[in-house]
Amino acid sequence: MLADCRGFVFDLDGCVWQGDALNPGAAETLTALHRAGRGVAFLTNNSRARSQDVRTKLRRLGLEWAEHTLTPLEILGQVIAERFGPSRVLVIGAPELEAVVAAAGHQLVSVADFRKATVVAVGNDFDLSYERLGAAARAAAAGAPLVTPNVDTRLPIENGDFLPGCGAIVAAVSAAAGVAPIVVGKPEPPLFRIALERLGVAAAQAAMVGDSVESDVAGGRRVGMRTVLYAPAGAAPGAADVVVRSFAELARLAGVR
Ligand SMILES: [Mg+2]
Structure with a gap:
């Protein structure tokens, strides 16, 4: 299901990190995906965050290679220009x-x-x-x-x-x-669509990974991505295309461990 995905888009709050700390295994799995040549992008719905602040925080937390970070604030001007x-x-x-x-x-x-x-x-x-x-x-x-x-x-x-x-x-x-x-933000399409553009990957070859069914899974599905629900406590099968309890499980399914 995920082994042939060329791009992965990750939600930040509650998925990649909690407050000021990465979730267990996130650094290892994200870095393994990056080293395997898979595209990795990050997005947040925070309406006041700028993408460079998000990138700086990811790098400070050990993901020095982090490049594609998207926030509604950053793309709002682009969406107005396009439309x-x-x-x-x-x-x-x-x-x-x-x-x-x-x-x-x-x-x-x-x-x-x-x-x-x-x-x-x-x-x-x-x-x-x-x-x-x-x-x-x-x-x-x-x-x-x-x-x-x-x-x-x-x-x-x-x-x-x-x-x-x-x-x-x-x-x-x-x-x-x-x-x-x-x-402009989740679960509407612009943030997802622009993340895929930045990665240069078609929606069908990309997975959206997040902890919210309403926002991450619903939004990812709307643009045609595969969806992964990160749920350490578990979730009903069918809540997303794939439900994972840990980043280690995600790495196995993606074929990078
Ligand atoms: Mg979240």
Whole structure:
């Protein structure tokens, strides 16, 4: 099932790592895949992470060869360019979101100039105000497509507590404007599709490995990849094409150990 896969795309949180430590056997299996000439890419749905930060962390944790890391933030500007061409973008979100949109060649529109926006990009915005919410909703209602890194409604913090996530703000804009958002992150196709492009591997020859059925398995299936659920505690057969309890098991199935 996995022995002939030419590319492997790995989810990070809960799969490759937990917080600041790699999961058991991850370093050995990932490095063995890389040395065997299989393509290896990593992706996360974190709406504020930049790909270079993810790459730096992987290298610090011992995967010095890690190269292909994708985050919704990194590809958002590319997705806008592919779908709508160079755009005038109203950004409601963190400075990182403004920076990636501008870096992709788009023109930023100020809140006061919201009527000039041809695209609205909404991320988690710690400086959200009624004025900013209103500008985003009115620009979207006037026809500017609403684009977002993800629709996760909560941002988990310590001790099981949370802050409102990107998806909560997108929901407000979407409700007021009466339009549905275009989601760049998992389980929608763009992050998976661009990971396959970076690896130069067709979906049918690649496997998506992750710990979430709703996000990793569903998203991988949608683009035609084989799917592997990483479930140390086990899972029902059929939850994914393959269920593995460990990275050692994955290495055996992939034929690298
Ligand atoms: Mg995960």
